[in-house]
Amino acid sequence: MDNFEFYNPTRIIFGKGTIAKLSKRVPRKAKIMLLYGGGSIKDNGVYDQVMDALKKHEVIEFGGIEPNPDYATLMKAIKKVRKKKIDFLLAVGGGSVIDGTKFISLASPNEEIEPWDILARKVAKDLKKAIPLGTVLTLPATASEFNHNAVISRRETEEKLSFASDSVYPKFSILDPETTYSLPQNQLRNGLVDAFVHVMEQYMTYPVGAVVQDRQAEALLMAIIEMAPAVLEMDPPDYDARANYMWVCSNALNHLIGAGVPQDWATHGIGHELTAFYGLAHAESLAVVLPWLLWYKREQKREKLLQYGYRVMDQKMQKYSERIDRTIEATSAFFQSVGMPTTLTSYGVDPDEAAVKVQARWEARGWSEGEHKDITGADAAAILRLSR
Amino acid sequence: MDNFEFYNPTRIIFGKGTIAKLSKRVPRKAKIMLLYGGGSIKDNGVYDQVMDALKKHEVIEFGGIEPNPDYATLMKAIKKVRKKKIDFLLAVGGGSVIDGTKFISLASPNEEIEPWDILARKVAKDLKKAIPLGTVLTLPATASEFNHNAVISRRETEEKLSFASDSVYPKFSILDPETTYSLPQNQLRNGLVDAFVHVMEQYMTYPVGAVVQDRQAEALLMAIIEMAPAVLEMDPPDYDARANYMWVCSNALNHLIGAGVPQDWATHGIGHELTAFYGLAHAESLAVVLPWLLWYKREQKREKLLQYGYRVMDQKMQKYSERIDRTIEATSAFFQSVGMPTTLTSYGVDPDEAAVKVQARWEARGWSEGEHKDITGADAAAILRLSR
Numbered sequence: 001m002d003n004f005e006f007y008n009p010t011r012i013i014f015g016k017g018t019i020a021k022l023s024k025r026v027p028r029k030a031k032i033m034l035l036y037g038g039g040s041i042k043d044n045g046v047y048d049q050v051m052d053a054l055k056k057h058e059v060i061e062f063g064g065i066e067p068n069p070d071y072a073t074l075m076k077a078i079k080k081v082r083k084k085k086i087d088f089l090l091a092v093g094g095g096s097v098i099d100g101t102k103f104i105s106l107a108s109p110n111e112e113i114e115p116w117d118i119l120a121r122k123v124a125k126d127l128k129k130a131i132p133l134g135t136v137l138t139l140p141a142t143a144s145e146f147n148h149n150a151v152i153s154r155r156e157t158e159e160k161l162s163f164a165s166d167s168v169y170p171k172f173s174i175l176d177p178e179t180t181y182s183l184p185q186n187q188l189r190n191g192l193v194d195a196f197v198h199v200m201e202q203y204m205t206y207p208v209g210a211v212v213q214d215r216q217a218e219a220l221l222m223a224i225i226e227m228a229p230a231v232l233e234m235d236p237p238d239y240d241a242r243a244n245y246m247w248v249c250s251n252a253l254n255h256l257i258g259a260g261v262p263q264d265w266a267t268h269g270i271g272h273e274l275t276a277f278y279g280l281a282h283a284e285s286l287a288v289v290l291p292w293l294l295w296y297k298r299e300q301k302r303e304k305l306l307q308y309g310y311r312v313m314d315q316k317m318q319k320y321s322e323r324i325d326r327t328i329e330a331t332s333a334f335f336q337s338v339g340m341p342t343t344l345t346s347y348g349v350d351p352d353e354a355a356v357k358v359q360a361r362w363e364a365r366g367w368s369e370g371e372h373k374d375i376t377g378a379d380a381a382a383i384l385r386l387s388r
Numbered sequence: 389m390d391n392f393e394f395y396n397p398t399r400i401i402f403g404k405g406t407i408a409k410l411s412k413r414v415p416r417k418a419k420i421m422l423l424y425g426g427g428s429i430k431d432n433g434v435y436d437q438v439m440d441a442l443k444k445h446e447v448i449e450f451g452g453i454e455p456n457p458d459y460a461t462l463m464k465a466i467k468k469v470r471k472k473k474i475d476f477l478l479a480v481g482g483g484s485v486i487d488g489t490k491f492i493s494l495a496s497p498n499e500e501i502e503p504w505d506i507l508a509r510k511v512a513k514d515l516k517k518a519i520p521l522g523t524v525l526t527l528p529a530t531a532s533e534f535n536h537n538a539v540i541s542r543r544e545t546e547e548k549l550s551f552a553s554d555s556v557y558p559k560f561s562i563l564d565p566e567t568t569y570s571l572p573q574n575q576l577r578n579g580l581v582d583a584f585v586h587v588m589e590q591y592m593t594y595p596v597g598a599v600v601q602d603r604q605a606e607a608l609l610m611a612i613i614e615m616a617p618a619v620l621e622m623d624p625p626d627y628d629a630r631a632n633y634m635w636v637c638s639n640a641l642n643h644l645i646g647a648g649v650p651q652d653w654a655t656h657g658i659g660h661e662l663t664a665f666y667g668l669a670h671a672e673s674l675a676v677v678l679p680w681l682l683w684y685k686r687e688q689k690r691e692k693l694l695q696y697g698y699r700v701m702d703q704k705m706q707k708y709s710e711r712i713d714r715t716i717e718a719t720s721a722f723f724q725s726v727g728m729p730t731t732l733t734s735y736g737v738d739p740d741e742a743a744v745k746v747q748a749r750w751e752a753r754g755w756s757e758g759e760h761k762d763i764t765g766a767d768a769a770a771i772l773r774l775s776r
């Protein structure tokens with residue numbers, strides 16, 4: 001097992017009716033900015049619950065944070081935060097709103113820093129000043145409510161970059177499973193796939209004798225597979241299934257299962273490019289990459305593929321090459337079972353074109369990914385060419 | 389799933405050589421009290437590593453905190469903390485030293501409170517003042533290094549009571565698996581059993597549709613069973629096995645798997661009495677209770693016993709009463725496989741006498757335990773009578 005530090009001070013407030021607890025968690029004297037996305041929270045009652053809980057607080061709104069939050073939008077918010085002297089940020093939404101709010105939290109008070117450097121030059125880790133933030137989660141998927149990461153897009157330059165800083169852990173995150181009742185089925189599906197891939201990226205590498213982390217990761221994968229059919233029930237939604245869904249997404253990327261083990265974030269790395277170039281939803285981009293990455297790296301990931309197949313996918317055949325084949329197929333089949341395509345061609349994207357574009361960008365930036373940092377632009381291209 | 393709050397801000401610093409990181413984690417200007425137990429840290433090199441890391445700090449020592457830390461000992465420490473105006477506590481040891489330090493942390497600055505009331509009247513939850521503490525773990529078992537609980541004994545009155553307070557989360561806990569190399573095998577065995585029972589007490593109740601927590605608990609149980617033989621290897625010790633051992637003990641009681649599910653701490657409740665009356669080590673007391681409690685409550689715990697048997701103990705027979713029998717036997721067999729007796733008679737304790745003593749105390753206090761609070765003194769006695 002590798003050495004590690006684990007630190008996650010976010011307070012999770014979980015369950016039915018918990019939005020009312022906001023009033024006690026947001027400092028009474030704070031000047032609050034309420035950040036949200038396209039306004040769905042005004043249709044589904046969440047906005048009213050939040051404003052009711054904060055009726056004795058001073059609240060300034062900033063709506064319109066888009067999926068894959070855009071740098072230009074966030075720069076407007078930063079300007080407003082500075083001008084209005086905001087001292088608490090409340091993100092109400094999904095990963096995009098929360099990620100955007102983390103960026104605002106860190107960029108706003110550090111005026112001496114060029115905000116883009118937080119992403120492009122990875123200066124986030126050393127910044128201690130941040131405006132405290134809390135979240136009300138309405139779209140489970142990314143676990144941003146329970147970690148210190150954020151991913152920001154810059155449409156102007158077709159870039160999508162991430163940062164991490166202990167300063168942006170939410171002080172609290174309120175997770176009320178009933179807020180998911182108004183989600184369309186494709187967003188539930190996206191969340192299940194996103195969480196599944198998050199776990200895989202912290203697990204599907206090579207063994208380092210980490211018995212605990214392996215079992216914990218397998219637990220989350222089995223939980224996602226077990227809960228999926230009930231999570232997708234719409235009429236009526238199943239409370240416990242939605243609660244499991246919210247909680248598994250949060251646990252998939254709260255730094256616990258990834259502590260002390262090698263990780264392979266190549267699927268996210270390649271997927272981000274597909275979102276930037278072709279507008280695929282984040283989870284859609286992951287599902288058209290992961291199975292083909294496993295196929296491409298099957299020799300390097302052999303031992304973990306065999307373990308995952310045996311324990312999670314119930315593929316117990318002793319002929320190992322066959323077990324690996326069936327295991328990767330079962331992974332694709334799981335994505336398809338929740339209605340998620342697993343090929344670029346399903347979206348009308350030409351794999352050869354995507355391969356060329358992604359390779360050019362990775363090579364221009366000198367990027368390589370994977371647990372051995374050996375997935376280069378050429379490998380990313382080879383993986384994408386399989387996705388047909 | 390039940391509503392819950394989850395909060396655990398302790399920073400875990402894990403791995404080989406991490407004691408040297410103390411110097412950066414303990415505030416430079418703090419007046420530090422170093423707390424430890426019977427002095428084994430002076431034999432195994434841990435004391436020297438700690439003092440070396442803190443050579444630029446002002447350190448006052450308090451040794452002699454005994455297993456099942458005694459109220460009288462801790463009161464002496466509290467007096468010294470107040471007199472010397474200590475402002476950081478560093479616990480170096482196992483659960484007893486850390487639990488004792490948590491009590492000192494909370495009692496010392498709250499001078500208006502009678503210290504015993506923290507235990508007897510459960511006032512801990514409301515106390516905000518506490519002297520900050522950090523830990524260097526040398527004896528994995530209780531997870532005290534990663535939670536907000538403590539158990540304190542008062543030999544004078546043969547009592548053993550617990551408290552919980554968010555104010556006593558360690559600021560950091562350093563977990564270096566090599567510190568376990570000097571542990572005798574029976575302490576390793578105790579830790580494995582303690583962690584196993586901690587998980588069971590948060591898991592073995594009745595289903596509430598908590599797919600994630602169930603899978604996470606089963607993951608830890610399977611991990612303990614998988615790692616046990618390697619953990620007990622003494623010559624030479626296996627680094628990865630000891631790392632897994634340290635980490636599984638911490639994860640067994642860091643509040644995560646117990647979030648949102650019913651719990652049954654009757655095994656601990658009964659076990660504490662056996663320690664108080666007969667001096668059984670904590671884990672020994674748990675192993676002579678749990679299998680018999682499962683036997684006694686097999687109807688009430690039927691659904692979870694079947695699930696646990698199928699998923700963890702590989703008992704897949706479709707005749708349910710048989711599966712339950714074999715599952716409870718497999719639990720006892722696992723304890724025995726690490727060298728842990730599962731009957732009171734193994735320790736020369738008369739089950740009938742123990743039953744009478746425990747029942748009298750539980751009834752005098754009006755105690756009842758279990759996920760339905762229906763395990764009374766009479767039930768505790770019935771469970772103990774089976775332990776032969």
